[in-house]
Amino acid sequence: MIRVLLADDQALVRAGFWSILDGEVGIEVIGEAADGGEATRLARQLRPDVVLMDIRMPGVDGLVATREIAASTDARVIILTTFDLDEYVYGALRDGASGFLVKDSEPAELIHALRVVARGDALIAPAITRRLIAEFAARARHxxxxxxxxxxxxxxxxxxxxxxxxxxxxxxxxxxxxxxxxxxxxxxxxxxxxxxxxxxxxxxxxxxxxxxxxxxxxxx
Structure with a gap:
């Protein structure tokens, strides 16, 4: 069973993801958070396998929460973003996220992403992720x-x-x-x-x- 924690500041977005995952064989949503601080606390408390993390949230954002969750738990983090080329996403990948999805991905892509990341086998949407990494790594230090x-x-x-x-x-x-x-x-x-x-x-x-x-x- 893949245990999932949802983190997004918009209740309707969380409800949408919950409805997609509810009843899916082998996947269980165990909690939801409205900001990065709550996501970090629940990740430490509930020990999910995967956290679906919005990157832009009030208070503690997804970037800080990803770094703290990666450092203090075994949970894998999938970043949720509106844009596929987002410098904040690159920072999250550097800080421990296992990949990312754009929010308009199809439900089947979300399910597949959760299963892949839970196994730790591969990147999410590798063609897009490689492009993002290459884009921002090219701007990094020598x-x-x-x-x-x-x-x-x-x-x-x-x-x-x-x-x-x-x-x-x-x-x-x-x-x-x-x-x-x-x-x-x-x-x-x-x-x-x-x-x-x-x-x-x-x-x-x-x-x-x-x-x-x-x-x-x-x-x-």
Missing amino acids: PDPGPRLSGLTDREREVMALVAAGLSNTEIAARLVLSPATAKTHVSRIMTKAQVRDRSQLVILAYESGLTVPGWLAGS
């Missing part, structure tokens, strides 16, 4: 590999670059002529060495460290 990449082998760097390109473990295995289990082991080991929470943070680190360069910069 690429710095830093100590988190110093312990990676050449093979692990290759695998990390493929993760940043949006490939799944199965696709990485096919590209490098490995078994899917071996590809998954490589990705897990890289996340441990790089001290990142999930694939979202691994992709961001790949861009910000300079391991992966946005296409329009690579050709310049």
Whole structure:
């Protein structure tokens, strides 16, 4: 059972998400919050598997709440936003969110997103997320590999670059002529060495460290 906490300052939005998820096999809504402070408190108290988090809320916003929830619980956070290219979303991904959805996504996309993030297997809407990460990573500080990449082998760097390109473990295995289990082991080991929470943070680190360069910069 995937336990979900809803966080949005608009009651009608929360009710809409609740109605979509209510009765869905394997998903249970266990609470709702109207601001980031309440979301953080309930996440610590109720221990949800996934938090659907609005990014702009009065008082404590979704950015601060995401950072606190990621630091103090095992819950995965999906950011809800009106725009798919939103600098606040990039900040949330850096601070521990596992992905994001635009609020006009279809119900099936929401259900799929919850299941994927609960498994910790992949990014949400990877094509859009990669574009957002690349867009704002290009504006970040000068690429710095830093100590988190110093312990990676050449093979692990290759695998990390493929993760940043949006490939799944199965696709990485096919590209490098490995078994899917071996590809998954490589990705897990890289996340441990790089001290990142999930694939979202691994992709961001790949861009910000300079391991992966946005296409329009690579050709310049």
